[in-house]
Amino acid sequence: MDETSFPILLLDLLRREGVLDHTVGKRYHDMVRLAAGYLVKFGPVTDQDRWEEDPGYSPFTLAAEIAALLVAADFEEGTGNPEMAQYLRETADIWNQSIERWTYVTATPLARQFQVEGYYVRIGEPDDPDAASPMQGYVPIKNRPPADTNKLAAEIVSPDFLALVRFGLREAHDPRILNTLKVVDGLLKVDLPSGPGWRRYNGDGYGEHEDGSPFDGTGIGRVWPLLTGERAHYEIAAGNLDRAMALRQAFASSAEGSGLIPEQVWDAPDIPELELYFGRASGSARPLVWAHAEYLKLCRSLNDRRVFDQPLQTTTRYLEKKTTTDLQTWRFNNKCRCLQAGKRLRIELLAPAMVHWSSDNWQTSRDISTRSTGLGIHYADLPTQALAAGAVVVFTFYWTEAQHWEGANFYVTVE
Secondary structure (H helix, E strand, C coil): CHHHHHHHHHHHHHHHCCCCCHHHHHCCHHHHHHHHHHHHHHCCCECCCCCCCCCEECHHHHHHHHHHHHHHHHHHHHCCCHHHHHHHHHHHHHHHHHHHHHHEEECCHHHHHCCCCEEECCCECCCCCCCCCHHHCEEECCCCCHHHCEEEHHHCCCHHHHHHHHCCCCCCCCHHHHHHHHHHHHHHEEEECCEEEEECCCCCCCCCCCCCCCCCCCCCCCEEHHHHHHHHHHHHHCCCHHHHHHHHHHHHHCCCCCCCCCCCECCCCCEHHHCECCCCECCCCCCCHHHHHHHHHHHHHHHHCCCCCCCHHHHHHHHHCCCCCCEEEEECCECCCEECCCCEEEEEECCCEEEEEECCCCCCCEEEECEECCCCCEEEEECCCCCCCCCEEEEEEEECCCCEECCCCEEEEEC
């Protein structure tokens, strides 16, 4: 999902930098609409996080998706499609306002250990029927022995949450961001000879074994220089330019003078016979071109004294205007079980339907036909904002094209 989002963000960046004028940019409108349609049809859950491992609610992917939807809305508005633009912005607002519900936990053992109120998890479980929220489900940890794969989502953290600042959805000094920094640094930070480095997440198994033998499907995750670059971008956003400069130097040092930045560096005592030395490249990929791209962007960001690739749409809408929404969505890949009191429930489907619903256990019922967005999503907004806490909204569907009932009821409780 983030790889669908990034081309949209790249196009916006090219326009802002004057590489593409408005006329040339129109050439890519069909691509932007198709990509945005894919995001709204199949997001916010991703089938695979950016590490190509797990499905779920990833803070990194959510940040990229939301920013891309706002950019796509600008394209639609600029080409005479204000209703489509409004839907894209509403979807971005709904997802942005749900980030903490999907990925932020409080009052956990880790929170108590680090004396914080809560923190963002690496990824929220996409749809565990036995979990009250995504963070109470389990996520499979890849590259681990078979008996040690499933972990509680609430127990796993990652620097991925920094994308919420990088892409302009949360302030650098937001208490939730600062809380998570404390937990991530406590669990994943390693002090290397060239400076600090970070592992991908606690429990990672992608890297050499403890004895230095090569990764063979299991192992121990090592420090990724890429993450030093991402942390430096956070420090720029936080106004800590000197700290960001120091991190840039640590990032560059991982190339050891060769100009080749490795995927991982060895973060354990030296094993000379295996050519593994503390703070130097491990046996992982080298160069990692992704890391080189991050390094180039970091140099540009430091030169500009701001995060070079931060979208203006998100910072304006969420950091300056503080835009919120009274909508919350239910969809088959994101079946919310609870609805915050005072909100309207938006039902989103991949085909046209009539929504048959009740808020009094079918003593009375109402029908609402869905509207097409033109993006492959059909939606209906249920007027649930006046329902009191404890009320239960129950609904089902009559699929108008296929001409049959869904055959199951779905329930959302007002909290």
